[in-house]
Amino acid sequence: MGIANLMALLACGLAMGFGALGTGWGLGFTAQGAIRGMARQPQINPLLFRNMLVGQAITETPAIFSLVVAFLLYFSADKHLEAPYSLAQTASFLGAGLCIGIGSIGSGIGSGLVAHHALTGMSRNPSAQNQIMLVMLIGQAWAQTGGIFALVIALLLLNGGGFAGLSGPNDLHLFSILPLSPGEIVGFSRYLGAGIAMGFGAIGSSIGIAYVGGMACRGLATAPEAGARIKTAFFVGSATAQSPSIFSLIIALILLIR
Amino acid sequence: MVKVKTGLAAGAFFLTEGGLAFASMDKPPALRLLGLTFNHSTIIHTAIVALAIYVFVRLLTRRLSREHPQRGQVFLEILVTFLSDLAKQTIGPNRGVRYLPFLGTLFIFVWGANMLSMIPLRINQIGGEFFNDYNSNGIYDPGEPFIDANGDGVHNPGFQIPLFEEPTADLSFPAALAIIFVLFLGHGSGIYFHGIAGYCKEYFSPGGIMGVCMFPLNVIGKLAELVSISFRIFGNIFGGAIIMTVVASLIYYFLLPVGMFGYFTVFVGTIQAFVFTMLAATYIAMEAGESTEAEAD
Amino acid sequence: MNEETVKLLIGPLTQAFALLGAGICMGFGSVGPGAGEGFAAGKACEAISRRPEEYAQIFRTMLVGQAVTESTAIYSLVIALILAFH
Numbered sequence: 001m002g003i004a005n006l007m008a009l010l011a012c013g014l015a016m017g018f019g020a021l022g023t024g025w026g027l028g029f030t031a032q033g034a035i036r037g038m039a040r041q042p043q044i045n046p047l048l049f050r051n052m053l054v055g056q057a058i059t060e061t062p063a064i065f066s067l068v069v070a071f072l073l074y075f076s077a078d079k080h081l082e083a084p085y086s087l088a089q090t091a092s093f094l095g096a097g098l099c100i101g102i103g104s105i106g107s108g109i110g111s112g113l114v115a116h117h118a119l120t121g122m123s124r125n126p127s128a129q130n131q132i133m134l135v136m137l138i139g140q141a142w143a144q145t146g147g148i149f150a151l152v153i154a155l156l157l158l159n160g161g162g163f164a165g166l167s168g169p170n171d172l173h174l175f176s177i178l179p180l181s182p183g184e185i186v187g188f189s190r191y192l193g194a195g196i197a198m199g200f201g202a203i204g205s206s207i208g209i210a211y212v213g214g215m216a217c218r219g220l221a222t223a224p225e226a227g228a229r230i231k232t233a234f235f236v237g238s239a240t241a242q243s244p245s246i247f248s249l250i251i252a253l254i255l256l257i258r
Numbered sequence: 259m260v261k262v263k264t265g266l267a268a269g270a271f272f273l274t275e276g277g278l279a280f281a282s283m284d285k286p287p288a289l290r291l292l293g294l295t296f297n298h299s300t301i302i303h304t305a306i307v308a309l310a311i312y313v314f315v316r317l318l319t320r321r322l323s324r325e326h327p328q329r330g331q332v333f334l335e336i337l338v339t340f341l342s343d344l345a346k347q348t349i350g351p352n353r354g355v356r357y358l359p360f361l362g363t364l365f366i367f368v369w370g371a372n373m374l375s376m377i378p379l380r381i382n383q384i385g386g387e388f389f390n391d392y393n394s395n396g397i398y399d400p401g402e403p404f405i406d407a408n409g410d411g412v413h414n415p416g417f418q419i420p421l422f423e424e425p426t427a428d429l430s431f432p433a434a435l436a437i438i439f440v441l442f443l444g445h446g447s448g449i450y451f452h453g454i455a456g457y458c459k460e461y462f463s464p465g466g467i468m469g470v471c472m473f474p475l476n477v478i479g480k481l482a483e484l485v486s487i488s489f490r491i492f493g494n495i496f497g498g499a500i501i502m503t504v505v506a507s508l509i510y511y512f513l514l515p516v517g518m519f520g521y522f523t524v525f526v527g528t529i530q531a532f533v534f535t536m537l538a539a540t541y542i543a544m545e546a547g548e549s550t551e552a553e554a555d
Numbered sequence: 556m557n558e559e560t561v562k563l564l565i566g567p568l569t570q571a572f573a574l575l576g577a578g579i580c581m582g583f584g585s586v587g588p589g590a591g592e593g594f595a596a597g598k599a600c601e602a603i604s605r606r607p608e609e610y611a612q613i614f615r616t617m618l619v620g621q622a623v624t625e626s627t628a629i630y631s632l633v634i635a636l637i638l639a640f641h
Contacts, residue, residue: 057529061490064497071500134347138540141533145486146589151493152485182567189571193578197635200582201589208593215597219604226607230600233614235544237596239479240621244585244592244628246478251581251635255574258639464622 002084004093008077011097012070015154018101019066019108026059026112033116037123044126048119051133055115058140062104062111062147069100069154076158088187095195096157099252102199103150110143110210117214121221128224132217135234139213142238146202146245153198153252157191194255201248208241300428307370307425341365341535348539349546353451357443357542364439365535371431372495372527374422375502424527426495432488432534439538440484448545457545487537494530498522570641577638584631591624 034052038045073093118136122129216234220227318330327335341362345354425431449457461476462469502522599617603610 053525054529057526058533060526061494064501065493068493068497068500130343130347134344134536137533137536141490141537144490145482148486148489148493149482151489182564185564185567185571186574189575189578193575195578196575197578197582201585204586204589204591205593206589208590208596211590211593211597212600216600219600222601223604223607226604226610229603229607229610229614233596233600233603233617236614237599237617237621238593240618240625241589241592241596242479242482243475243625244589246475246482247628247632247635248581248585249482250478251577251632251639254636254639255578258574464618468622 002086004084004086004089005077007090008073008093011093012073012077013097014094015066015073015097015101016070018098019063019070019104022105022108023060023063023066023112024108026108026110026115027056029109029112030055030059030115030119033119037119041123041126044123047126047129048123051119051122051129051136052115055111055118055136055140058137058144059108059111059115061144062107065147065151066100066104069096069151069158072155072158073097086187087184088191091188091191091195092157095191095193096154097195098192099150099157099195099199100147100154103154103202104147106203106206107144107147107150110206111140113207113210114139114143114213114217118217121217124218125221125224128220128227131220131224131227135213135216135220135231139210139216139234139238142242143206143210143213145209145242146206149245149249150198150202153194153249153256156256157195190255190258194252197248197255198252201245201252205242205245209238212238212241297428297430299423300425300431303374303423303425304371304431306422307367307374311366311370337366338362344536345539348536349543353546357539360439360443361535361539364435364538365531368426368432368435368491368534369528369531371425372531373523374424375499375523377422424495424499426491427499429488429492432491433484435534436484436488436538440487440541444538444542444545445480447542451546483541487534487541490537491530491534494526498526573638573641577635580631580638581635584635585628588624588628588631592621595620595624 030052034048037048041048073096076093114136118132118139121132125132212234216230219230223230315334318328318334320330321328322331338358342355342358345358345361348354349357445457448460461473461480463476464472502519595617599613602613606613
């Protein structure tokens with residue numbers, strides 16, 4: 001059992017713990033929207049219930065991503081790694097866990113936010129439910145894009161970690177337990193940096209896009225006749241709000257590949 | 259002796275005396291051609307889905323009648339109405355109808371692919387030879403047994419894996435669909451409707467010097483569409499498959515987790531197929547949609 | 556730790572801290588702009604639903620506001636790129 005194996009176990013817990021945090025929040029937020037809507041308009045209960053289930057099924061996605069990475073990390077800890085004392089290998093596990101865990105927070109809360117506002121809007125104006133449903137699904141899916149970038153980076157970290165830190169002279173043993181070579185040091189911060197960049201970078205954009213989607217849903221309930229204009233503002237606004245997470249993806253990829 | 263090699267890409271989980279164990283399943287020998295690797299399990303399952311959809315739709319449309327519609331006809335009419343509403347709402351009332359055949363095919367195909375593991379046929383796998391005859395490079399390599407549950411140096415106990423797996427749990431399937439529908443169809447119709455100059459203008463979107471600076475970011479943004487749409491459905495279906503395998507191996511001797519199976523396979527599979535179709539329609543609409551500016555002004 | 560070791564380690568350590576700094580810079584630097592741009596566009600959607608006839612002006616203001624908000628993310632990107640290629 002090297003330090004990389006131990007870190008894989010810790011990262012497994014981090015991934016699932018943080019991943020469940022945002023998603024649970026979002027799921028509850030969705031249900032809150034449905035319940036408030038039911039109190040306002042009891043006659044459309046079945047509609048709200050059905051749409052709540054659909055919204056929750058999509059909101060659950062970030063938690064499923066976290067679960068996938070958590071399982072992969074858990075079973076990486078069991079493997080006989082080539083370099084169990086490698087700092088870079090350790091950082092690649094920690095980076096993968098942090099990346100998917102923190103990256104899921106924004107996606108989970110964001111998807112729930114969209115569904116909450118959509119259900120509220122449906123209860124205000126049930127006749128606009130088709131338009132609202134469409135914008136809700138697109139908004140939820142776009143709010144999860146940051147989480148998907150985080151999944152990509154986490155899978156790359158898990159795959160690439162095996163080749164980590166083998167460049168540079170390896171003969172400097174400063175501590176007895178860690179072979180602390182220059183290549184290892186650079187590899188450590190490379191992988192940890194990539195995980196942090198993508199993990200935190202996904203939060204802001206996801207919540208921002210979710211706010212756009214939610215407000216678009218409420219706007220459609222207020223003025224269904226202005227649907228085309230609201231949808232244009234929604235598409236353009238969320239495409240622009242996506243760019244910070246794309247910056248993060250670029251930096252994470254540069255750190256990984258370089 | 260003919261060996262059938264299929265099952266979940268992730269491998270299999272076992273409940274042993276020592277706790278939950280995992281056997282990483284080596285990939286079956288892949289077909290290599292012109293520098294490309296073909297995963298034959300995915301190809302076979304994709305073909306099975308296509309064939310099954312063809313047979314089903316043939317059966318449902320056998321006796322079409324305007325006066326006395328059969329149940330199958332009513333079902334298909336509801337489906338087509340639903341999809342045509344989706345296309346009209348997303349892409350536009352005039353151009354949307356043109357895309358109905360594409361979007362309908364996409365939805366039915368992805369949905370059928372997600373439902374493939376509903377077929378309750380399982381293979382009994384006894385021992386480790388299933389996993390260890392080939393290594394990950396497809397070379398015959400009879401290694402040591404992957405798990406030594408009893409400590410006697412022999413294979414693990416027998417277990418079951420599904421005969422049919424969802425092709426969507428392999429990334430290449432949704433990635434191929436995304437390339438066909440978003441890249442070829444979406445960007446192709448963008449060029450068709452706006453001309454090459456109008457299409458290229460999108461990449462310098464704010465215009466001016468700022469537009470030149472934003473050009474690489476716009477290109478990456480377009481590529482990110484492909485990544486996000488394909489990884490979304492892959493992660494969901496793959497995660498659901500892992501959850502089902504873990505739960506099924508945990509309570510193997512008691513009962514089948516019908517409710518969880520219904521949720522993760524039927525419900526999530528249907529919703530994700532719908533989301534995939536709708537996002538493809540949205541990306542097509544962003545390239546080729548009817549101008550909302552003209553409508554708004 | 557003798558002097559030779561320090562001399563050998565100082566280059567990689569500088570690079571390592573630069574890379575970690577690049578990751579932290581871009582990661583935290585994109586939280587604010589992402590959420591801020593979203594709030595701008597969300598309020599724009601709401602405003603359009605209240606007064607659809609003022610669409611053009613609201614839309615223009617939204618785009619300008621988002622561009623200004625995005626400039627902080629671009630600062631982070633520039634610094635992160637400088638650090639990553641240090």
